[in-house]
Amino acid sequence: xxxxxxxxxxxxxxxxxxxxxxxxxxxxxxxxxxxxxxxxxxxxxxxxxxxxxxxxxxxxxxxxxxxxxxxxxxxxxxxxxxxxxxxxxxxxxxxxxxxxxxxxxxxxxxxxxxxxxxxxxxxxxxxxxxxxxxxxxxxxxxxxxxxxxxxxxxxxxxxxxxxxxxxxxxxxxxxxxxxxxxxxxxxxxxxxxxxxxxxxxxx
Numbered sequence: 031x032x033x034x035x036x037x038x039x040x041x042x043x044x045x046x047x048x049x050x051x052x053x054x055x056x057x058x059x060x061x062x063x064x065x066x067x068x069x070x071x072x073x074x075x076x077x078x079x080x081x082x083x084x085x086x087x088x089x090x091x092x093x094x095x096x097x098x099x100x101x102x103x104x105x106x107x108x109x110x111x112x113x114x115x116x117x118x119x120x121x122x123x124x125x126x127x128x129x130x131x132x133x134x135x136x137x138x139x140x141x142x143x144x145x146x147x148x149x150x151x152x153x154x155x156x157x158x159x160x161x162x163x164x165x166x167x168x169x170x171x172x173x174x175x176x177x178x179x180x181x182x183x184x185x186x187x188x189x190x191x192x193x194x195x196x197x198x199x200x201x202x203x204x205x206x207x208x209x210x211x212x213x214x215x216x217x218x219x220x221x222x223x224x225x226x227x228x229x230x231x232x233x
Contacts, residue, residue, distance in 0.1 A: 031061045032056040032057055032058050032200075032218060032221060032222060032225075033186050033222065033225055034058045034225060035098075035225055037062060037098055038059040038098040038099065038100060038148070038154070039095075039097070039098070039099045039100070039148075040053075040058060040061070040099070040100050040102065041060065041061045041062070041091060041095055041099055041100070041101045041102070042060055042061070042062050042063070042088070042102050043063060043064060043065045043087045043088055043090070043091035043101055043102060043103040043104075044062070044064055044065070044102075044103070044104055045062065045064035046104075046211055047214045048190075048192065048210050048211045048212070049104060049211050050062060050086070050211040051093055051213070052207055052210060052214040053102070053212065053217075055218075056214070056217075056218055056221070059147060063077040063091050063094070063095065064091075065086070065087035065088075065090045065091055065103065066090070067086060067087070067090050069083055069086075069105070069116075071083055074170075075138065076107050076109040076112070076114050076139045077139055077141070077158050077160065079114060079139075079141075080105045080106065080107055080139045080140060080141030080158055081141040081143070081156055081157075081158055082141075083105035083141065083145040083161070084103040084104050084105040084141035084142055084143040084156070085103065085141075085156060085180065086103070087103030087105065087143070088101045088102065088103030088143040088144070088145045089103075089143075089145065091103065092145045092147060092152075095147070095148070098147060098148055098149065098220070099146070099147050100144060100145070100146045100147075100224075101144070101145045101146075102142065102143070102144055102217070103142070103143040103145075104140060104141065104142050104211065104212050105140065105141050106134055106138065106139065106140040106141075106186045106208075106211050107138075107139050107186050107187075108127075108131070108137070108138055108139075108186050108187030108224065109136060109137045109138075109139060110131060110134065110137070111130070111131055111135035113130070115127050115130075115131075115186060115187045115188070116186050116190075117183070117184055117185060117186055118182060118183060118188045120130070120226075121177050121183075122189075124126070124177045124182045124183060124188035125173055125174065125177055125188075127182075128168060128173045128176070128188050128189065129168075129173060129189055130175070131165050131187060131188075131189070132165050132166070132167055132168035132173070132198070133165060133166065133167035133168070134164070134165060135162055135163065135164040135165075136162070136163055136165075136187070137160055137161070137162055137163070138160070138161045138162075138163055138187070138208060139158055139159070139160050139210060140158060140208050140212060140213055141156070141157070141158040141160075142155075142156070142158065142161055142212070142213065142216070142217055142220075143155070143156050144156075144185055144217075144220060144221070144224070146224065153191070153224070155220055155224065157216065159204065159205050159208040159213035159216055160204060160208075161202055161203065161204030161205050161208045161209050162191075162200070162202065162203040162204060163191070163199060163201075163202050164200040164201050164202070165198050165199060165200060166198050166199070166200050168198055172198070176189075176194060176195065176198075179194055181193050181194055181195060182195065190210075191206070191209045191210060192210050199213060
């Protein structure tokens with residue numbers, strides 16, 4: 031779907047299978063080169079935190095890529111009551127997160143950093159999307175049963191909306207794909223504008 035500049039590669043700086051699936055919707059080939067650096071940030075504001083971490087990932091991967099390339103880095107966190115939830119450290123941590131989120135509305139933030147090395151020049155775009163997610167109330171048995179599936183363990187906020195975690199979601203306000211891990215529509219439009227095209231002219 032995306033009109034792409036000839037001779038330019040697209041590289042995803044993430045090993046997330048969910049991000050790979052979403053990025054494939056753009057309809058162009060891409061490579062995967064996951065960032066390896068430790069995800070460290072002292073930022074306490076969720077929007078700024080995901081922008082900082084997504085930028086770190088994209089910069090790391092760009093440094094080891096050659097030629098004309100667009101590197102996409104992304105980071106997702108869940109925020110509730112001023113607290114930021116990343117991926118749970120263990121099952122007990124996952125349960126605590128879900129106890130906090132159940133029966134309430136929280137926010138999911140995904141930051142995206144696009145770095146384009148074009149004939150030696152580096153262009154940058156950084157943005158984030160915010161989606162509100164409302165959970166049904168969850169019993170302790172439901173929380174423990176869900177954590178036992180293992181699904182929450184590699185996901186921000188300890189749930190996957192595209193999996194069994196979706197059973198506990200009453201509704202969302204905003205971009206669904208943002209909750210999965212990549213605001214793919216926003217990413218599409220940002221890349222299209224960079225390539226000098228409008229979305230309507232994409233083939």
